[in-house]
Amino acid sequence: METVKKHFFSDMGVMLGRSMRHIFRSMDTIVTVCITPIAMMLLFVYVFGGAIQAGTDNYVNYLLPGILLIAIASGIAYTAYRLFLDKQRGIIERFHSMPIARSAVLWGHVLTSVVSNAISLVVIILVALVMGFRSSAGVLPWLAVAGILVLFTLALTWVAAIAGLSAKSVEGASAFSYPLIFLPFISSAFVPTDSMPRVVRAFADNQPVTSIVEAIRALLSGQPVGNEIWIALAWCVGITLVAYIFAMRAYKKRV
Amino acid sequence: MQTAQPKSIQVKGLQKTYKQLHVLKGVDFEVEKGSIFALLGSNGAGKTTTVKILTTLLKPDGGTVTVGGFDVASKPDHVRQSISLTGQFAAVDEILTGRENLIMLAKLRHLQNPRQIADDMLKRFGLTDAADRRASTYSGGMRRRLDIALSLVGQPQIVFLDEPTTGLDPEARIEVWKIVKELAGSGTTVFLTTQYLEEAEQLADRIAILHEGRIIASGTLSELKKLFPSAKVEYVEKQPTLEEIFLAIIGKKEAM
Numbered sequence: 001m002e003t004v005k006k007h008f009f010s011d012m013g014v015m016l017g018r019s020m021r022h023i024f025r026s027m028d029t030i031v032t033v034c035i036t037p038i039a040m041m042l043l044f045v046y047v048f049g050g051a052i053q054a055g056t057d058n059y060v061n062y063l064l065p066g067i068l069l070i071a072i073a074s075g076i077a078y079t080a081y082r083l084f085l086d087k088q089r090g091i092i093e094r095f096h097s098m099p100i101a102r103s104a105v106l107w108g109h110v111l112t113s114v115v116s117n118a119i120s121l122v123v124i125i126l127v128a129l130v131m132g133f134r135s136s137a138g139v140l141p142w143l144a145v146a147g148i149l150v151l152f153t154l155a156l157t158w159v160a161a162i163a164g165l166s167a168k169s170v171e172g173a174s175a176f177s178y179p180l181i182f183l184p185f186i187s188s189a190f191v192p193t194d195s196m197p198r199v200v201r202a203f204a205d206n207q208p209v210t211s212i213v214e215a216i217r218a219l220l221s222g223q224p225v226g227n228e229i230w231i232a233l234a235w236c237v238g239i240t241l242v243a244y245i246f247a248m249r250a251y252k253k254r255v
Numbered sequence: 256m257q258t259a260q261p262k263s264i265q266v267k268g269l270q271k272t273y274k275q276l277h278v279l280k281g282v283d284f285e286v287e288k289g290s291i292f293a294l295l296g297s298n299g300a301g302k303t304t305t306v307k308i309l310t311t312l313l314k315p316d317g318g319t320v321t322v323g324g325f326d327v328a329s330k331p332d333h334v335r336q337s338i339s340l341t342g343q344f345a346a347v348d349e350i351l352t353g354r355e356n357l358i359m360l361a362k363l364r365h366l367q368n369p370r371q372i373a374d375d376m377l378k379r380f381g382l383t384d385a386a387d388r389r390a391s392t393y394s395g396g397m398r399r400r401l402d403i404a405l406s407l408v409g410q411p412q413i414v415f416l417d418e419p420t421t422g423l424d425p426e427a428r429i430e431v432w433k434i435v436k437e438l439a440g441s442g443t444t445v446f447l448t449t450q451y452l453e454e455a456e457q458l459a460d461r462i463a464i465l466h467e468g469r470i471i472a473s474g475t476l477s478e479l480k481k482l483f484p485s486a487k488v489e490y491v492e493k494q495p496t497l498e499e500i501f502l503a504i505i506g507k508k509e510a511m
Contacts, residue, residue: 007365014362022350025389090346094405097310097340097415099332100363 008101015108016115019082023116029078033120037071038127044190045131052191060133064125065216066189069209070181071120072153076160077177079113083164084173106161106251113157114150121149141219144229148216151236156180158243165250189213208235263288263323263413263444264309270317271304278304280468281318286461291435291445293459295452295501300465302448303343306417309446310340323413339411343418345402349391353382353401356390357408364409376404380434396427403434414438416447420454432457452497464501472504 023029041063044052049059056062086092086105095105125133137145160177167173184190186200187209193201204210211231218225264286271279278301286292296302307313309322311331320327323337348356354373361369377383380400385393390401399419406414416435420428435458439445449455455462456476463473472479476497483495483503495503 010365011363014359018348018351018359021355025350089349090342090344091348093307093312093342094340094346095363096312097335097338098360098363099335 008104011100011104012107012111015104016111019108019112020115022082023112030116030120030123033071033075033078033117034123034127036074037067037124040070041067041124041128041131053195054191058132058134060128060131061135061221062217063190064128064133065213065220066184066187066209067124067128068121068149068216069152069184069189069212071124072117072149072156073177073180073183075117075120076113076153076156076180077174078116079109079157080160080164080167080173080176081170082112083109083161084167084170087165106247110154110157110161113160114153117153118150135220136222137220141222145216145219148212148219148229148232148236151233151240152212155236155239155243158240158247161247162243162250165247183207184209184213187213208232208239211235261288262286262321263290264292264446265321266305266309266318267320268318269305269308269315269320271301271308271313272316278468279308282465282468282470284463284470284473286444286446288444289439289442290460291439291447291458293455293462294446294448294465295450295455295462296448296465297450301468302450302465303417305465306340306415306446306448310338310415311335312340337412338415339406339409339413340415341402341406341417341419343421345395345398347390347393347398347401347405350389352387352389353377353393354386356401356405360405360408366409372408376408380404394427395423396430399423399427399431400434403431407438411443413444413446416445418448418450420449420451428454452501456497462497464504466505472500 041060044063045060052059054062086109092105096102135142159180163176164173187193187204187207189209193204193210196204211228212235215225215229215232217223218228262285264284266282266284269279269282270277282301282305284292284294294302294305304313308315308320308327311327311334314328322334325333327334348359351359354377357373357376358369361372366372377386380403382397382401382404385397390398393401403416403419406416419435420431423431432454435445435447439460447454447458459476461473461475462479463470465471472482479497479500480495483500
């Protein structure tokens with residue numbers, strides 16, 4: 001037991017190395033993850049943007065936080081996909097019949113998800129800069145933004161792990177991400193919620209994406225963040241905990 | 256905790272139930288150290304379930320299972336130190352090269368010189384030329400060889416092969432047989448499951464027939480042959496093949 005515990009980090013390092021190789025050998029996954037959010041950003045800024053009353057003179061600034069969340073929501077679908085393949089091809093069984101830390105297999109996928117999503121986010125932010133995104137934020141607010149984005153990635157990655165581990169088909173493993181990608185549209189990510197009908201607005205104001213978007217937007221524009229950041233953090237941590245428990249249950253049940 | 260144990264594997268009264276389905280209803284067998292043991296049965300007989308329990312992937316619902324001197328339920332980590340599993344589907348990482356697959360396994364077994372180990376294995380399994388190609392480009396036979404090579408990294412004492420030749424062409428099948436024989440020759444215990452009677456006949460020192468959750472016959476090939484009434488009044492003396500024995504025993508049980 002002790003030897004197994006001692007090797008957790010080296011085992012996880014091997015697992016991380018493995019799935020990072022997967023990502024760099026199939027760059028199309030990163031391109032796919034980046035392309036849709038970038039296309040949306042172009043569409044909203046240069047096509048709809050002129051007609052949208054967001055109460056801001058720089059719509060790219062307004063839009064970027066929501067775009068980043070959409071990118072994460074589509075990026076984690078690949079984590080579900082990779083986990084599903086490992087399960088289906090017996091690779092998880094091979095690892096589990098070996099004297100290694102079992103949870104390292106799952107954590108390797110989770111860390112890979114965080115790293116690959118971070119790469120996508122950097123690419124998207126660079127494109128946004130070209131499109132006129134500007135931020136007055138200093139180092140600390142940027143670190144806070146990075147922290148929120150990592151937490152949001154972790155939260156959704158654990159949701160993806162549930163899907164990947166319990167899915168019966170490849171399609172099923174990634175289909176769960178569509179509603180997640182849609183969530184930012186019914187939030188303050190693209191337009192302020194004031195103009196929405198009462199029921200929709202009630203939903204939009206109280207779902208996780210709105211508070212996360214508001215917190216990131218405030219941080220990037222150098223505004224005071226207020227309560228939004230705590231609500232955003234509570235959502236991220238809450239989703240992570242609940243999803244982690246269910247993912248672990250699915251993981252133990254499958255093997 | 257390790258007692259003087261001449262047997263590599265001891266299974267007594269093993270039971271397993273999936274929801275309503277009673278898959279194993281009291282399975283008993285023993286495997287001698289350094290021997291090749293074949294668990295024979297049709298699809299759905301419970302072979303894979305048995306392998307999964309013996310390799311600590313599933314927990315038994317009843318009975319005791321000792322592998323390499325340790326109980327699989329209470330000491331799974333100790334069991335994992337001495338076993339390896341080659342599952343029904345070649346569990347190789349297709350995006351990695353053959354060499355990278357082997358290095359990864361050597362690292363996970365915390366061995367010294369993973370690169371050297373990988374080189375040796377590639378040579379031993381005739382994969383040196385394909386070493387730096389992605390495993391997705393390998394033929395079925397090559398993939399299976401890599402799969403078995405991965406299992407042998409770190410020289411486990413007990414090797415489990417779950418239907419190692421299912422889906423292979425005859426040539427690749429003979430290659431796998433050769434590997435299995437060499438393994439047993441070097442003192443490794445081999446536990447294999449198969450639905451091919453010829454395979455059990457070719458390889459196994461002892462054969463156990465698993466049918467509807469129970470071992471209905473076990474022994475050496477010649478012992479099993481004795482169970483079958485030998486042919487009479489024939490111009491040419493005809494030995495029963497293992498296939499006939501298998502079908503006859505199953506038929507008898509079902510008639511009861």
